[in-house]
Amino acid sequence: GAVVSQHPSWVICKSGTSVKIECRSLDFQATTMFWYRQFPKQSLMLMATSNEGSKATYEQGVEKDKFLINHASLTLSTLTVTSAHPEDSSFYICSARQRQESSYEQYFGPGTRLTVT
Amino acid sequence: AQSVTQLGSHVSVSEGALVLLRCNYSSSVPPYLFWYVQYPNQGLQLLLKYTTGATLVKGINGFEAEFKKSETSFHLTKPSAHMSDAAEYFCAVSLYGGYNKLIFGAGTRLAVHP
Numbered sequence: 116g117a118v119v120s121q122h123p124s125w126v127i128c129k130s131g132t133s134v135k136i137e138c139r140s141l142d143f144q145a146t147t148m149f150w151y152r153q154f155p156k157q158s159l160m161l162m163a164t165s166n167e168g169s170k171a172t173y174e175q176g177v178e179k180d181k182f183l184i185n186h187a188s189l190t191l192s193t194l195t196v197t198s199a200h201p202e203d204s205s206f207y208i209c210s211a212r213q214r215q216e217s218s219y220e221q222y223f224g225p226g227t228r229l230t231v232t
Numbered sequence: 233a234q235s236v237t238q239l240g241s242h243v244s245v246s247e248g249a250l251v252l253l254r255c256n257y258s259s260s261v262p263p264y265l266f267w268y269v270q271y272p273n274q275g276l277q278l279l280l281k282y283t284t285g286a287t288l289v290k291g292i293n294g295f296e297a298e299f300k301k302s303e304t305s306f307h308l309t310k311p312s313a314h315m316s317d318a319a320e321y322f323c324a325v326s327l328y329g330g331y332n333k334l335i336f337g338a339g340t341r342l343a344v345h346p
Contacts, residue, residue: 119275121275149333149334156341157338157339158322158336158338158339159276159322159336161333161334164333206273208275208276210276210334220278220281221334223268223275223276223277224275225274225275226273226274226275228273
């Protein structure tokens with residue numbers, strides 16, 4: 116159980132275009148989802164925390180108008196990179212926390228490799 | 233503020249040798265601690281976690297870690313390394329059991345040689 120999927124697994128887009136990444140909890144309801152980005156050979160950096168039905172909370176230094184996050188249902192959160200530039204190329208990973216209050220684990224998706232040309 | 237320090241960005245061991253990956257944390261309140269493994273181009277897989285109770289925690293794939301409050305450490309060990317253990321390992325800390333965000337260490341890349 117507790118499987119998180121991401122789609123697409125990799126994407127190449129041209130500079131200036133927008134790309135949407137989906138994060139789904141397949142077998143549980145996730146009240147909270149987290150979005151991370153990871154540069155090569157580096158650790159995960161939290162970008163934002165997404166709560167179902169409310170606005171996402173962005174970490175300091177993350178442009179909320181550039182990285183649009185929507186958590187419209189208990190099983191789906193989306194990250195849209197708007198007007199992508201080559202410096203946005205990175206590995207984006209989402210995680211999800213179960214709905215039950217006592218649950219504390221985050222379950223991670225397999226990641227999405229974004230390359231902006 | 234919470235933080236995590238992983239000593240050694242690269243660790244190399246021989247197959248069959250002891251694996252020791254070091255993690256020290258800083259937290260003003262009792263932490264919840266996690267070790268994750270990441271294989272190339274994949275997401276993170278939970279190896280083990282410490283919440284409360286027994287300080288020696290056993291995880292998957294033969295790994296274990298011991299929470300030492302006096303040393304603010306949560307080192308990961310495995311008695312005998314396998315080639316398949318070669319991966320990136322991340323230590324993470326969270327307040328209130330992950331209800332809040334996870335703070336990750338910089339990661340340690342484990343290489344296993346025949």
